Amino acid sequence: MSAKTNPLEESLVAPCAPAQPGEASRQPRADATLEVHRNEPVGPWFDWNLGELSAYRELLYFFVWREIKVRYKQTVIGVGWAVLQPVATMIVFSLFFGRLAKIPSGGLPYPLFFYCALLPWTYFSTALTGATGSVVDNQRIITKVYFPRVILPLSAVFSGLIDFAVAFVLLVGMALYYRVTPGPWLAFVPLFLLLATLTAFAAGLWLAALNALYRDVRYVVPFLAQIWMFASPVAYPSSLVPASWRWLYGLNPMAGVIDGFRWAVTGQSPPTLALLGASTFGVMLMLAAGLWYFRRMESVIADVV
Amino acid sequence: MSAAAIAVSGLGKRYRLGERERYVALRDVLSRAMTAALRRKPGRGTNGNGHLWALRNVSFEVREGETLGIIGRNGAGKSTLLKILAGITRPTEGYSELRGRVGSLLEVGTGFHPELTGRENVYFSGSILGMKRREIDRKFDEIVAFAGVETFLDTPLKHYSSGMQLRLAFSVAAHLEPEVLLVDEVLAVGDASFQKKCLGKMGDVAHSGRTVLFVSHQTSAILQLCPHSLWVDRGGVRAMGPSREVVARYLASLQSGIPGKLDAAVDRRGRGRVRFTRAWLENSEGTPAEHVMSGETVRVVASYESADGAPLVNSRFSIAVEDMLGQPLFLCDTSLGADDSAPRPPSGRVVCTLPELPLNQGRYLLTLYLEANGETQDWVSSAVGFDVSEGNFFGSGRQAPPGWASQCVLVRHRWGFER
Numbered sequence: 001m002s003a004k005t006n007p008l009e010e011s012l013v014a015p016c017a018p019a020q021p022g023e024a025s026r027q028p029r030a031d032a033t034l035e036v037h038r039n040e041p042v043g044p045w046f047d048w049n050l051g052e053l054s055a056y057r058e059l060l061y062f063f064v065w066r067e068i069k070v071r072y073k074q075t076v077i078g079v080g081w082a083v084l085q086p087v088a089t090m091i092v093f094s095l096f097f098g099r100l101a102k103i104p105s106g107g108l109p110y111p112l113f114f115y116c117a118l119l120p121w122t123y124f125s126t127a128l129t130g131a132t133g134s135v136v137d138n139q140r141i142i143t144k145v146y147f148p149r150v151i152l153p154l155s156a157v158f159s160g161l162i163d164f165a166v167a168f169v170l171l172v173g174m175a176l177y178y179r180v181t182p183g184p185w186l187a188f189v190p191l192f193l194l195l196a197t198l199t200a201f202a203a204g205l206w207l208a209a210l211n212a213l214y215r216d217v218r219y220v221v222p223f224l225a226q227i228w229m230f231a232s233p234v235a236y237p238s239s240l241v242p243a244s245w246r247w248l249y250g251l252n253p254m255a256g257v258i259d260g261f262r263w264a265v266t267g268q269s270p271p272t273l274a275l276l277g278a279s280t281f282g283v284m285l286m287l288a289a290g291l292w293y294f295r296r297m298e299s300v301i302a303d304v305v
Numbered sequence: 306m307s308a309a310a311i312a313v314s315g316l317g318k319r320y321r322l323g324e325r326e327r328y329v330a331l332r333d334v335l336s337r338a339m340t341a342a343l344r345r346k347p348g349r350g351t352n353g354n355g356h357l358w359a360l361r362n363v364s365f366e367v368r369e370g371e372t373l374g375i376i377g378r379n380g381a382g383k384s385t386l387l388k389i390l391a392g393i394t395r396p397t398e399g400y401s402e403l404r405g406r407v408g409s410l411l412e413v414g415t416g417f418h419p420e421l422t423g424r425e426n427v428y429f430s431g432s433i434l435g436m437k438r439r440e441i442d443r444k445f446d447e448i449v450a451f452a453g454v455e456t457f458l459d460t461p462l463k464h465y466s467s468g469m470q471l472r473l474a475f476s477v478a479a480h481l482e483p484e485v486l487l488v489d490e491v492l493a494v495g496d497a498s499f500q501k502k503c504l505g506k507m508g509d510v511a512h513s514g515r516t517v518l519f520v521s522h523q524t525s526a527i528l529q530l531c532p533h534s535l536w537v538d539r540g541g542v543r544a545m546g547p548s549r550e551v552v553a554r555y556l557a558s559l560q561s562g563i564p565g566k567l568d569a570a571v572d573r574r575g576r577g578r579v580r581f582t583r584a585w586l587e588n589s590e591g592t593p594a595e596h597v598m599s600g601e602t603v604r605v606v607a608s609y610e611s612a613d614g615a616p617l618v619n620s621r622f623s624i625a626v627e628d629m630l631g632q633p634l635f636l637c638d639t640s641l642g643a644d645d646s647a648p649r650p651p652s653g654r655v656v657c658t659l660p661e662l663p664l665n666q667g668r669y670l671l672t673l674y675l676e677a678n679g680e681t682q683d684w685v686s687s688a689v690g691f692d693v694s695e696g697n698f699f700g701s702g703r704q705a706p707p708g709w710a711s712q713c714v715l716v717r718h719r720w721g722f723e724r
Contacts, residue, residue, distance in 0.1 A: 034404045034405045034484060035404075035405065035406065036402060036403070036404050037392060037402065037403045037404075037407055038400060038401070038402045039389055039390070039392050039395060039396060039400060039401045039402075040395070040396060040399070040400035040401075041395055041396055041397055041398060042395055058432060058437060058438055059432050059433060062428065062429050062432040062433070065429075066418065066421065066425075066429050069420075069421060069425065070418060070420050070421065073420045073421075073461075074420060140415075141415060141416050141433060142393070143388075143393060143411075144393070144409065144411045144412050144415045145391070145393070145409050145411070145415050145416075145433055145434060145435075146391050146392035146393050146407070146409065147433065214334060298395070299394055299395035302388075302393055302394040302395075303320060303394055
């Protein structure tokens with residue numbers, strides 16, 4: 001260590017004397033600007049302090065930043081993993097569902113059809129898994145310092161976007177390879193991405209809270225995601241679903257996301273408004289319920305995590 | 306509305322018994338519910354009466370700029386109180402209000418991640434403790450200099466020694482500038498020199514006009530830093546007032562009913578594989594006594610027992626003599642004498658002989674400490690009390706003035722006058 005004197009070594013413990021004005025090195029802020037932190041029992045209904053969330057937005061950024069940094073420091077292939085996994089899945093599915101089972105693919109070559117859906121789906125499923133474990137994985141921090149706990153599933157959901165961005169570049173490349181030029185519909189991609197993000201967040205809120213209470217929930221999630229994938233038009237087009245049931249099918253927000261995303265990239269088979277409407281309604285419902293449940297469980301979580 | 310920095314009213318926190326069980330699995334809950342339904346009993350894991358009030362009806366106020374100490378036994382509710390004040394958990398009833406930015410130092414190294422570099426950890430940890438990014442930028446050099454880790458900034462934290470990690474963690478926390486600071490036993494980590502540094506910094510913070518709540522086991526630290534204290538006992542406020550009074554009452558309550566028996570000792574820490582069972586003093590005649598005389602030959606005897614019957618390796622026995630407020634006066638330690646690291650029998654008695662008891666008249670306390678196999682096995686604080694009556698330490702028949710009762714160590718000395 002350096003030879004310079006440590007100023008703190010010189011100041012030995014001072015006896016308990018009342019503070020003299022002017023003795024202080026850094027005075028605390030003036031009275032008028034002080035925020036008040038009130039802590040009371042959780043109310044039964046919607047109890048969100050949106051102003052507080054805004055005050056913590058920098059921390060949200062840091063959580064996402066940390067998540068991404070740690071993830072890429074730990075993997076050898078790093079960014080490559082974001083591409084390798086969906087490509088491998090796509091090859092397998094193309095072979096079995098496209099070639100052998102000959103699932104109709106709405107006029108598109110099956111690999112492209114599938115990859116268009118797989119991309120947002122992979123993002124969703126990674127975000128969901130990440131969000132589920134977010135509270136428990138950060139149990140050390142949660143029990144020591146206060147910040148709005150909702151930042152945890154939210155940051156997990158956001159950090160998946162980097163992988164998505166990388167894989168998206170590959171998707172555009174694939175589309176060009178199959179000579180499917182993206183049209184102006186591409187502008188809708190952010191919209192469907194937002195829908196996927198909200199869905200992952202909404203479901204993540206429930207799962208994060210449940211996982212904190214019952215630690216085996218995170219093992220159920222991959223299974224849940226698998227079922228959910230088959231309930232969404234990833235491997236097959238939504239046109240397979242009879243028209244009269246399509247609204248019910250559409251309540252699954254990911255149905256709207258997948259169909260919409262596929263259309264936005266390739267311009268083929270636009271999703272029906274009924275489907276989109278149902279999906280949007282579905283996600284709003286999930287979000288409201290998720291936020292309510294998470295808020296209610298926040299205190300219990302802090303006690304058991 | 307008073308200008309109280311911290312206001313607590315009717316605060317209560319209830320835990321369901323068994324809630325602190327870790328690793329509850331959903332499948333267990335479901336199977337319990339199903340089998341309970343079959344047995345036609347209420348399908349709950351715990352019955353309705355399984356509640357524990359960690360805090361009940363706690364109310365107090367802390368004025369701006371005050372430093373308040375919080376003392377109490379383990380499990381009294383001090384940490385729960387601090388957690389509620391910090392906002393980490395919500396109360397079951399009542400409320401707490403804090404005015405100003407709140408900094409909670411409930412551990413050192415909050416948010417540190419081994420894969421991130423020192424620099425990255427400073428940013429993340431600073432952010433989570435409440436600093437804005439611009440603030441961290443501004444203070445970055447100071448933080449790094451204080452911790453002394455300039456050359457290691459860009460290496461991952463996992464390559465740091467534990468001492469460096471501790472210094473960096475503390476450095477980040479020390480540069481927080483909240484209006485209200487909540488500190489929980491942070492000083493219990495690290496070696497003696499580090500603890501001294503922490504204490505020094507705490508002292509600075511306390512004198513800068515900030516409101517500080519300081520929870521500690523060490524009554525000497527409380528007395529040094531806090532003019533006022535709060536005693537939390539079994540979930541309620543037992544006393545609040547000037548520290549000397551509150552600490553004295555608290556320590557008096559720690560003395561077990563039966564003199565010398567340590568089974569009921571409440572303030573003890575350590576691994577516990579070896580424990581002190583009894584401790585007492587013997588006067589110059591060799592009989593156990595609670596009253597001894599200044600200057601006489603006194604033996605402090607402590608019997609100990611090992612749970613597994615194995616001899617004690619690398620043991621160290623230590624006895625600290627303290628005044629009535631728990632402030633240490635002097636130390637007797639097996640490691641201070643000739644190096645004798647022979648293994649000790651698993652159970653027996655350790656005797657510390659003081660050829661001339663160097664204490665003025667008054668009442669004193671003993672803290673016993675035992676280390677074996679490289680770990681602290683038993684550390685019983687302020688467990689045994691004894692009285693010292695006037696004696697003849699100096700051979701002159703004279704004693705120190707009455708004001709020096711219960712707090713004076715007698716030391717042989719000579720006086721001379723020189724031109």
